[in-house]
Amino acid sequence: MTSPAVAHEHAHGHERAERERLPVIRGREQAAPFSAKVDVVIVGSGAGGAVLARELARDGRSVLVLEEGGHYAPSEYGAMTPSNSFRRLSREAGMSVALGLGDTPLISLLAGKCVGGSSVLTGGVCFRIPEEVLHTWSSSLGLGRMTPEGLDPFFSEVEGICHVEDVPAHMRSRATELFVEGADKLGIPMKTMRRNTKGCRGAARCNFGCPNGAKMSVDVSFLPDAVAHGATVVSDALVERIDITGGVARGVRGRFLDGVTGEPRVRFEVRAKLVVVACGSMHTPILLRRSGLDSVHIGRHLTLHPAVRIGALFDEAVDGWDGALQSVYTDHFLGDGIWLNGVYSPVNVLAAAFPGVGREHRRLVKQMPNLAFFGGMVHDDGGGQVRRWISREPLVTYKMVKRDKARLLKTIHILGRMAFAAGAREVLTPIFGMATVKKEKDLEFLLEDKVAASKVECMAFHPLGSAKMATTADAGVVKPTGETWAVDNLFVCDGSILPTSIGVNSQLPIMSVAMMLARGIAADFERYSSRA
């Protein structure tokens, strides 16, 4: 008789094989100039672009998706070491940063550059946009459709397509269980995380592409359906400019990236009735500016959700790598704009943030099995800006307001207390040059505003808002329909249009808003076509 484990393996092996059949034209293999004429060209294949591609392809439109990054099948993710994942799947090999202005940390930014975009690199966490945020959007900003009721059908549909589910309790790593124990002792209630996974095996390296093909990122959920309905996806295709004539977008032009040098090489041109920019908050503003749009809002209002994590050294073996990367969270401190969750990462990536040099660093790394990691992020004000600069990559700056800096330090303080409450004997804080903390009272300095923000190791995963939606051209870059105020038939459909920080992981919100916009575009397609 087939053992349960083997049966399970076969079932999921078959599903994974199904998910790998995504035919993509590889731009790096194109030797001759290329031109095409389609109904809709979408620049970017991430959470926004992929959803739009599916919806419009299902509506019977000819759709071409152009992605600057390469294409890798889910089976290839597992063969990549974390550093190889960074090199192949991320912008700047995972070394993108937002430069801190004033009393602000240097913030490490992770953004995808591959078919599937940043959805390939998320932890899979899915939250709806909090009701209080939607209330602000609909009542204060006048975005009438952005209400919990208005977005509910789109949230529900996206959750169904990409299989959003509760992380089962048995998938909690021991590190997460300790996180919950510590929270419990401090009276902090924890909740079960929801993620877009199917058959998760707890490899705890979701941010580097799921090695088991279990994360339902858009390259395995939305794009295959788009392709099944006739959409074409082209990788390694750098769009350099949107063609605009008479105030109407007519198509895009750019170059395929060379397979050896990575530099732009063979030219391509696409004529389209509608152009959709979905390059994410860091690159959408660059393409819009490069194409001649000059709204003062392009590139401004960038929000990041600055995040920190701590390490906690226990006497027991934690083996935190065995379990879901993220499985619990608490919104207990949401009044302070703080969101806490259990986290993990490949051990070499975790070791990179340990304090000390030489022997002290080695001492801590050797205790990796006994280390647990807890994280938190801050619901921030939009203090960031994206600018064009010397290379293809943007210059990103961020000025953290005093309130957010205090929140960031308070986050470290709370996480440290939870670690000690759970029985940790040492806490590794994300403060550069600081030795490990051995007593809870030694964390009090974090509440005294004595730490320069530049000393805090900080990261961000949800850049949003750099081409924000507004009800007037004076207040933003795109209309509530997603079309730009400046150019007809030019749409933006990614995290850059979200008008404020949302305080939660952005994957599901971007996909759901994209679906709402796509349905609107489909309904009005003939009207848009008549202008083309």
Next chain:
Amino acid sequence: MTKDFARSTLNARHRPVLRALAEAMFSPDGEVVPERLDAFVDDVDGFISPASKTLRFGLVLMLFAIRWSPLLFFRFRTFEELTVDERVHHLERLERSKVKQLPLLVVAYKTVLTMIFYEDETEQRAIGYPGHARERWKTALPVVQPRREAIGSEEAAS
């Protein structure tokens, strides 16, 4: 694996500084053989080279700054000319410095170097990481029920 972009960033002037940095980070007591340190420099070069021109320029500039940073503490030698213990001490001072940019010199390279160094399977085993094996997901596998015919034939056999 799909063909990867290939280019190089570090030249002959940069490599000794990076090697000296790696030696201070991971081999304060000579734990790592020289050949491995040389190969490690190539690995780091391979990692940073897909980045944009500006970022690569910034990383090279930081390496230049690390090389001459002992002058900030009135040590009239380049970083790679210091002994390993002096380098460790120097990096600790930089990391603790209140001058905003100095800790970033150390942290930027420490992050990249550490990630690549501990990617090596031998190093991972040495720190107790078992590799890809995972156990927790198996604890709640679906139970496969034996078919009725199989039960019947087993009963008949007994």
